[in-house]
Amino acid sequence: MTIQTKKYTIVLLMMMMLLSACGSKSDSGDGKTDEAQNNGSASKERVVTVYEDAKRAESEEMKKKIADFTKETGIKVELNIVPGDGVEIYKKIDVDMISNEKTDIIRLTNPILIDKYGSNGWLYPLDELMAKENYDATKIYGKYLPKFQDGKTYVLPDQAGKWAVYYNKKIFDDAGVPYPSGEWTWDDYIETAKKLTNPAKGIYGSYMLDYDNYMYMLARQYDVSGYKEDGTSNYDDPAFKKALQFFGDLGTVQKIQPSWLEFKSKKLSWDGFMSGDYGMHFIGTWYTNQFKDKTTYPRDWKVGITQIPVPADGKGNNNFGIVAGYGINKNAAHLDDAYTYVKWMAENSYKYNGNLPARVDLSDEDIKALFQKTSDDLSGEITVEELDKALISNNLGFVDEKITGPGSTEYSNIILQEAELYLVGQKSLDDTIKSIKERADRAIKDAAQ
Template sequence: MKITKKAVLSLLLLGFAGTSLAGCSGTSDSPNESAAESNGGANPVTIKWYVTSGTSNQPTTKQILADYKAESGVTVALQVVPGDGEAIYKKIDVDLSAGGDVDLITIQNPIVHAKYATNDWLLPLNDIYKEEGYDYEAEFGKNLTKFNGDTVYTLPDGVVSWVVFYNKKIFDDANVPYPKGEWTWDEYIETAKKLTNASKGIYGSSMPDYDSILYLLAQQRGINGYKADGSSNYDDPAFKEALQWYGDLGNTLKIQPSWLEIKSKKIPYDTFMTGKYGMQFIGSWFSFAPQDLKSYPRDWKVGVTQIPIDPQGKNSIGSSGGIAVNKASKHPKEAADFVKWFAKNNYKYSGGMTAQVNLSDEEANKIFTDMASKYPASDGITSEELKAALLTPNLGIVPEKITGTIPTEYGNIILQEGELYLVGQKSLDDTINAIKTRADEAIKKQSTVN
């Protein structure tokens, strides 16, 4: 099914319900319960999975493959692409456009998901799962990403919510209370001001240089990046306000490095671990850094709390990934079964948060207890603190990025034009107009392709 420019991406993330796994459908958790039977008793099936060289070398990856084969009898062979995520998707783009039949494709973020769905490269999983009686709706609920209303191409293998990590030593030295519970961006800024100490080279805040940061406030308010007619909605005042707000943090308030400093000094994404930043606003995936004392030795303690909110949009932001099946796969049922198994079990290997919504309270509590145990004991991070930071039941949830018909192009345009404003080379109004104009041109070009 080809997805047109009018397709609506419904990305709904994060949620726990107090029901038990026993309340799910009658399908067993064991993958492909009868792989040999489905193959007519013939030789066991081998399916291929695109991964980066880094992923292929991880001990957890090898354990995942071994455990899956032990349960299903199906071999998952890695199709390794050297390099990082950008390199792997260049390779996959070429292969899929030429009709390549590697079975499994890792979907790292909503941008990749939307692109591959729009290009009609992915296999819808709805019918396969319904045929076997698997209730994926009950298992993943509002964490499912759907296209054209209800088409599902992948199951979420975890969820990433944005949070604030903070340096307890800097807070203590400034005699500032640790942040806790619901708070606003105004409170975040006031806290960062108190923590910033230029004479000691300490900034109160740090944020990554992602395109989504430039429209963060608009996204939290749930402002769509597209108008009803499919054109760019970047002339909505919320996007202008969001860009100016972010720019002021570094250029005017100076509570964090300016965009120019980040780029000219090549400040890395993990700069918080230098101990010179009071707070780090970033996705929960960053937890690996404070947990790793070998790579990031420190004599200060880390805390974590929930995302600040905008009064006009009490929403957290987040994203999810997963594995999709190539539409040209020669083993679609086996591939779909691995997608299901991986989505259910990946958190056990990664130490992250499952996207399943039908866990019992006991199962959910164990997840957060295990997550807390991965931090150094000296940090004093508890399972309750992590649950409060990640689940944020008092907030709604919205996707972190604009996706839609031109997901990659939209982000690139925002970064390119937004940078000109942030470094003082273009006015705010001219920047917003340029983003709107270029996005409309890209949307129009895409519509002719479809």
């Protein structure tokens, strides 16, 4: 072979290699390869990426759900873990949405977040994806399906939780106090908590968190709206002033739970009740899963559940709760697989976390089976009958726990900011209510522009 022939042979081999490489990705004619069309992932592996906070990512519930989802669908789940708890995660996601981050899935834990992310255009509309397979979200989720002004569907709900009082049976037993059961008032709750509180042992009778709705929970039980008929803030209604004072007094006057200052200075956590230092916890039913997870929360005490207390005047006999759900980032890298994930989680999450499902297509027997599974997962610490009485078969009505409407995200932030000044003694109650009203009116006006 001559030198010239060798050169031609080498060139020919190089051209064949290039053609072979190009041929490994078929072109559809629109400039996109099969790989690009398959959600941007290699054809040999389907992937979906999901935002999760650090604590939730390590929970047994999350690990089990992901394992079952992957087993059933063949789609691998990769978590984008954000340090901190369920509050800090949204600070990062907010920034990521502005910078076009491509993490596929966003879990939205309350109606304010659902409205914010949907209305800001950060979520991918699900309507065309659902239409392709004739998926009837309204039939499955009914009244719990989040609505948006443009008429599109951005979120599928995975829970429609209610609130309850969970209690530590050991603390009750040690104090010789009977377990709470059936109808009771906030006066009853306070008196019970006082009997449980033992400063010498570091025990409080009650535990509540630093969420905005605790500031106005009493007003919501009376079903007082956060908006007037003309669309302005209704925070000057006396019910909101009474509610804020009531919450503050639980820590500073009644001394049955950590005051706001103690909660913040000691950096107490959303899962603080699991420490075993508190007699009762007033919280949503999403919390049930913490009691199941004895790996993360080993404990030597048993838990009970009862319905929430109500105002003594008999005019605020309402439970409250929220809808939470999943949405797809509008810039998602794996759109089809992300849709599969959202749909699967919306339909199946209730089987893992003990919360009430957002599905209206389930029968009474399905709900009973859910309660039975929860009871079994808790080794019978809570019975099916106790769950039913606390959450379903009682005389309580139901209202949204959050103030939702125009500017609701900023409205919520304003309540927390101003209420904190009152709760630490830096602002009077009247001035606090006045400031919330004035600032909320501006936020509502800005949201309308």
